[in-house]
Amino acid sequence: MTFSQILFDRIEDIYARILAHPFVSGLTDGSLAQEAFQFYAVQDALYLREFSRGLSLLAAKAPEEDAAILFNDSAKNAIVVERALHGSFFAQWGLSSEQVLATPMAPNNVLYTSYLLRVAYERPFHEVLGAFLPCYWIYWEVGKALVSQGSPVPVYQQWIQTYASDTFAETVQRVLALMDRVAEGLTEAQRNHVSEHFVMASRFEYMFWDMGYQRQPWDI
Numbered sequence: 001m002t003f004s005q006i007l008f009d010r011i012e013d014i015y016a017r018i019l020a021h022p023f024v025s026g027l028t029d030g031s032l033a034q035e036a037f038q039f040y041a042v043q044d045a046l047y048l049r050e051f052s053r054g055l056s057l058l059a060a061k062a063p064e065e066d067a068a069i070l071f072n073d074s075a076k077n078a079i080v081v082e083r084a085l086h087g088s089f090f091a092q093w094g095l096s097s098e099q100v101l102a103t104p105m106a107p108n109n110v111l112y113t114s115y116l117l118r119v120a121y122e123r124p125f126h127e128v129l130g131a132f133l134p135c136y137w138i139y140w141e142v143g144k145a146l147v148s149q150g151s152p153v154p155v156y157q158q159w160i161q162t163y164a165s166d167t168f169a170e171t172v173q174r175v176l177a178l179m180d181r182v183a184e185g186l187t188e189a190q191r192n193h194v195s196e197h198f199v200m201a202s203r204f205e206y207m208f209w210d211m212g213y214q215r216q217p218w219d220i
């Protein structure tokens with residue numbers, strides 16, 4: 001059993017809850033309210049800016065050149081994807097970049113991005129990798145799970161295809177291979193730290209979809 005398989009076993013329940021969440025099932029059956037998807041997409045643009053900064057830190061800590069290339073590319077890509085969102089989805093909805101970037105972050109988005117950046121600034125490479133891995137892996141798994149059903153809503157279909165694409169699959173497989181290679185040199189205690197970050201970030205992935213579905217307000 002590879003280390004990444006052990007990691008995925010730890011989030012089996014979280015992953016099942018993600019697939020069953022009405023935000024995710026609503027993408028394929030078309031029942032997800034457009035307003036909830038819009039809320040999610042705006043929050044995701046804000047998330048991607050922070051995530052990209054975290055990836056730059058991960059690249060700076062990379063122990064080998066190939067890993068540095070992978071995460072520097074990904075850091076750039078997260079910003080390119082954020083801008084592409086502005087150019088397509090947001091333009092269709094009549095939202096300007098200024099409006100999107102002036103939107104306050106919702107509570108679960110603050111939680112998730114603050115956690116990622118704290119780990120990225122403070123912890124060693126293997127732990128940062130554990131925290132950033134669910135972002136790649138869960139989106140790929142969800143993309144693969146949804147693509148055969150597709151969506152009657154063109155915007156949702158476009159979203160599904162992004163994450164079920166071969167180019168995205170290739171990136172995720174590289175990150176997974178790196179995780180397995182890095183794990184070979186870790187002690188049991190170090191592996192446990194990786195696993196704790198992996199589980200925590202996976203919880204935040206669930207909470208991010210739930211944030212979109214609820215259009216999560218600040219209660220105070």
Ligand SMILES: Cc1ncc(C[n+]2csc(CCO)c2C)c(N)n1
Nearest residue numbers: 044047051074077078135136139208
């Ligand atoms: C909450 C949230 N989690 C994961 C992703 C997916 N994702 C974002 S950046 C990136 C790698 C670099 O492009 C990946 C896989 C997302 N969009 N939003």
